[in-house]
Amino acid sequence: MGQNQVLDARNAAACGRILSQAGGGRPILPLFESLTLSGAVELFSVAARNGDAKGLVKEIRQAARVGARPWCDLVSEWDAPGRKAVGNFEVQELEFRKIEELKSEDDLIEESLFGQRFLKALGDAGFPRDFSLGVNKALQEMIDNVRQHSGAGGSPAPGIVGYQIVHHYFSFSVSDLGEGFHASLIRSPTWAHLADEGEALLAVIHKHASSRTGQGEGEGFKGLFKALADHGAIVRIRSRDAVAEVHPPTANEGRRADLSWIQQVAGAHISVCCQIGRDTDERAHAFFTGLDH
């Protein structure tokens, strides 16, 4: 990667290459002019599993001293044993949270509070109430998908969620280090024929494929598309080496998904961004700018 690059979800494979540079002590963040939320989530997801990411972690901590507090809290989350509540953000419309199992009423309450903060921030940013409820619902469903479907042995894989909301614009990303859509779906006899991650993504997007046998269509992604993709939002879904960008239906054709392939990356990542008033442009709202320190 060179200067003036924007790191976002489409550069997922780049994260792996970036981390291979971290071990040599070369600063990483200054390679990029700016960083979108989805790029941040992707980078951190990959870094979480990479033992050579210590250099990146140190770099982020140093950046945190100049005010990027959410990075500092995020690093604390990964470092501390067990789960630590994430809060006290100076920038209320930016939050990250580790996705873990729900084991108690307290966990449900904390989860609910996270959703309420997101909902309030959407309202403050000018999004209509009904639309915001739909967006929150979609986000919570994607988070729960990590718990329900990411792990091979019943326990969920590590995951992370982040959102960024500014006036009339929001983005959220949900990423995990799990087995991917293909491995999950082919457990069901209905989807055992799927050949690869690309076919798995298309089955989810067009046929609402679910790994649950005998319980009909999956509901989580259906809700995501209904609330977001069909209303002009940018929706990208990555599962391991396949990336699908979902376009809303038009008068002439139904919902379209453009499939592309990248270098193998563990897990899955759903990224969404939406703007009121004009065509959504993810790069216009990169939040971590001026990284040339």
Place this chain on the structure above:
Amino acid sequence: MTFETSTIQPDREHLHGATAAQMDMAKLRPMFSHLGTTPTLVEFNFSGVVSVSNSYLRATLVWCLLCGKAHAEGQTIATVSDPWSIRALPLYPVVRAGSREIIGEIDDLLKQRGLACLFVGEPSAPPFQNAAVVGQLDVFLLDTLRLLASNGPSVAVQLKELSNEKITVGGWSNRLAALHAHRLVTRSRDGKSWIYQTLAKEHSLWV
């Protein structure tokens, strides 16, 4: 008919995701092993709920409906390790409370899946004074439901004699069996016949 009753009443405003749903339903799990044929009313009270996702409904209300359907149809389902897979259980799920928006979400989802359930008022146990049918129920089944409610516990041949419709006893039996699979009526054996009974005295379609 006597029912066991279990109430699911989450105290959160937003009900999303299968994981939270399964936690809310956890109280039912100990019952699975000893339910046998004892009909169990599962009441869902959504008062105070602002939004509910289809995944949550699928893992709660729809799960109960499908398990009840499996029981009604005498399905033998292989034992699996997943406690939330569909299994034959004598469950009768009803919705006790919820805003118009929430009942509307339930109605949409059930219609998509060809399912139906009752939205009930007083009293606290069957027979309910009145109930609204939420979801998908064709006009013939709704008429059969209302005829059965007005006549009280009946066998198929009794409904044939009461009605002007020219269908066979077998046809009435099929309709009653369909209502039972929808968990809108109960049934008990009387010799070679089934006696069917509604859960409510009056029925309307939820609009």
